[in-house]
Amino acid sequence: MSLEDQMLFFFSAIGAFNGLFLSLYFGVFTKQKSRSSYFLAGLLFVLSVRVAKSVFMTFVPGISSDFIQVGLSACLLIGPFLYYYVLSALGKEKSNSKWIWHTLPIVVAMIVVGYYFPYREHRYLWQRKIDGYLAWFLFTQWLAYIIISARVARDAFKRVFSKANSDNIDFWLVNLIICMAIIWLAYFTNGYTSYIVGALSFSFTLYLSILIWVFKKRDKVLFFEAPKKYANKKIDAAQSKDLMPSIVSEFKEQKAHHNPSLKLSDLANKLAVPPHYLSQYLNDNLNKNFSTLVNEYRIEDATQMIGEYTHLTLEAIGYECGFKSNSAFYNAFKKFKGITPAQYKKSIS
Structure with a gap:
């Protein structure tokens, strides 16, 4: 050869x-x-x-x-x-x-x-x-x-x-x-x-x-991507102090996360802030992305519903909390709780 x-x-x-x-x-x-x-x-x-x-x-x-x-x-x-x-x-x-x-x-x-x-x-x-x-x-x-x-x-x-x-x-x-x-x-x-x-x-x-x-x-900019204009610019604490209560209100009171098609731009519009501003706020101030934030609230509601609404199936609870499929619900639940919804339901029954 x-x-x-x-x-x-x-x-x-x-x-x-x-x-x-x-x-x-x-x-x-x-x-x-x-x-x-x-x-x-x-x-x-x-x-x-x-x-x-x-x-x-x-x-x-x-x-x-x-x-x-x-x-x-x-x-x-x-x-x-x-x-x-x-x-x-x-x-x-x-x-x-x-x-x-x-x-x-x-x-x-x-x-x-x-x-x-x-x-x-x-x-x-x-x-x-x-x-x-x-x-x-x-x-x-x-x-x-x-x-x-x-x-x-x-x-x-x-x-x-x-x-x-x-x-x-x-x-x-x-x-x-x-x-x-x-x-x-x-x-x-x-x-x-x-x-x-x-x-x-x-x-x-x-x-x-x-x-x-x-x-x-590692959140690096690839050679074919335009550099993020705000990548090295932190959001001032004074500018963002009123943003968290508004986010909590949208999720806790308005239940925005129950919408299975919720996007970051949708939430940004409700909060009257640019999408990139909200994205940077979540990453810099909360150390999480939009998907993680939404799923946290969904799983929080799901754990409460599993204990209170025993007549509902786990699949129905998942859909009620905003998950598009049963597998997505199970994967997210196990990620945040370490066990499946079925195991959690068994543990509290």
Whole structure:
């Protein structure tokens, strides 16, 4: 293997290796496990398997056709894991078991098709040619899920690209969906470029994603963002002393947080302050973002209602307090209370 091939092998394989490592981390070792972390682990795993197949097929002669088939079949799960990760991260997943019935037929189809039309005997079906029906289906299904995921996260795209107030999760989801589109495009066009471009794209987008996530967690301005005009300008204590009572009034008396579609701009309008002013006040004076503040009040009301309104179901209480889905309610409750709503109800009964 020439030096050039060794370099290509290294940079393309390192993405697959670290993707597998991160999938293991999010699925097993991370302290704050959630449904979204499991979906992200699954997404990284199937992507890494697909990329590993490309790397070994390019640089390792005589690779097993079964391994190639597994790598190609993994494409069928990239889209579903992306879709359910986006749903879960945005708190839009309405059922805890729906994803199983969604992905189970796909897994069964993978096994059945792989058994009756194995790659070693029906290679033409797995290649993107005129009669490569399986290959065309794989790429079409993958692209369809990317489009659907982008549609689910359309509000996050609007917040990020309109420079409106957006949380780190918005940047992460937008970046992830764009990266999935880049990887899909790299594989789809490899007939005009090189088969290894898809693997290199995965390595590049993986490390770019990690870099963006680290910068956003540290509240750093990214190279493509306009600097925040008020980033180094603290709000004077005298200017903000009357803001907290107004915020408390909106939540305690007006129950603004019971509106599931409440946005920072909505609250800012009620308080007659610019949205960026309110955002900075929350970060500088309360050390929390808007989403955390709203969920704190929602969970506070939920704990009270669980004790008082025993005839209501936990799901009904969650919706009454402003949560859009049962999973979002459970995740937020466990985050602030350390236990699930069901465990809390049992502890006080």
